Structures are given as structure tokens and as C-alpha cells.
Amino acid sequence: MSEQLQLEKQLCFRLYRLNKAMNRLYAPILKPLQLTYPQYLVMLVLWQTNKSIAVKTLGEKLDLDSGTLSPLLKRLEKIGYIARQRSLDDERQVNIELTIQGKQLKQSAEKIPALMFAQTGLSIEGLQQFSQQLDTLFDNINAASSSS
Numbered sequence: 001m002s003e004q005l006q007l008e009k010q011l012c013f014r015l016y017r018l019n020k021a022m023n024r025l026y027a028p029i030l031k032p033l034q035l036t037y038p039q040y041l042v043m044l045v046l047w048q049t050n051k052s053i054a055v056k057t058l059g060e061k062l063d064l065d066s067g068t069l070s071p072l073l074k075r076l077e078k079i080g081y082i083a084r085q086r087s088l089d090d091e092r093q094v095n096i097e098l099t100i101q102g103k104q105l106k107q108s109a110e111k112i113p114a115l116m117f118a119q120t121g122l123s124i125e126g127l128q129q130f131s132q133q134l135d136t137l138f139d140n141i142n143a144a145s146s147s148s
Contacts, residue, residue, distance in 0.1 A: 025116065026116070029115055029116070033109060038062075038064075039075065042069075042072055042073070043105065043106075045058055045062065046082065046096065046102065047098070047109075052097035054094070054096075055084075055093075055096060058096060081099060081101055081102035082098060083097055083098075
């Protein structure tokens with residue numbers, strides 16, 4: 001078999017394994033907050049925005065389609081972290097906003113980045129360089145897929 005076709009040599013497989021490992025690390029940290037990793041990402045956007053946001057805009061920020069996003073939002077609403085309401089300007093648009101409970105959760109979540117960083121074994125500089133490389137890789141792949 002060609003060395004290029006070995007599973008372990010594939011960048012996509014390395015990224016896939018890394019993603020799965022990160023999800024496993026996040027799970028016990030997020031469990032006390034009653035969040036899954038995708039729900040945590042939703043909350044990060046809402047905490048950063050700190051105002052209501054259209055579901056469509058949220059989906060664009062997270063690169064999630066409505067079929068994936070809707071169940072996440074329903075569960076977040078059910079546990080009391082968000083509220084959904086139709087836009088007064090356009091009834092087709094649904095807006096999401098944090099509830100008081102969702103805003104208060106931010107304080108508990110403040111420790112998560114440091115906990116996750118401690119698990120990486122990287123220095124701050126190493127993590128910054130790796131993050132920059134990932135951003136470059138994403139931009140290059142995104143540009144290549146846009147041009148084809």
C-alpha cells in the first residue's frame with residue numbers, strides 16, 4: 001500500500017481524532033453546567049454578543065445549519081438558559097437571547113478556557129502559534145473550496 005494512503009498519515013484523520021479528543025475533554029467540564037460542547041459554543045456566541053441574535057446569524061457564526069441548531073436551542077431553552085422569540089420586524093425571523101440564568105452561567109464558565117489550556121501541555125506561545133496555523137489552514141482550505 002502506498003504510504004500516502006495510510007490512515008495515520010492523513011491530515012484529515014489527525015484533525016478528526018483531535019476533535020474527538022477535545023470533545024471528550026470538554027464533556028466532564030461542561031456536565032455541571034448542563035451543556036454539551038455544541039451548546040457551549042452557542043453560549044459563547046451569546047455571552048460575547050450580550051444581546052439578542054437571529055438564529056440565522058447564530059448559525060452562520062457557528063457554521064451550523066438550522067436542522068442541527070434547532071434541537072440545540074430547544075434544549076437550551078428547556079433548561080432555562082435562552083429564550084426564543086419571533087422578530088417584531090419579520091415574523092419569519094427567530095431571535096435568541098440569554099435569560100438571567102443564562103447570563104449567570106457565564107460566571108461558572110469563566111474557568112473553562114484555563115482548565116482546557118492546562119490539558120494541552122502547550123505553552124501559551126505554542127498554543128498561540130498552533131491557533132494561528134489552524135486559522136491559516138482553515139483560510140487556505142476555505143479559499144480553495146470557494147474557488148472550485
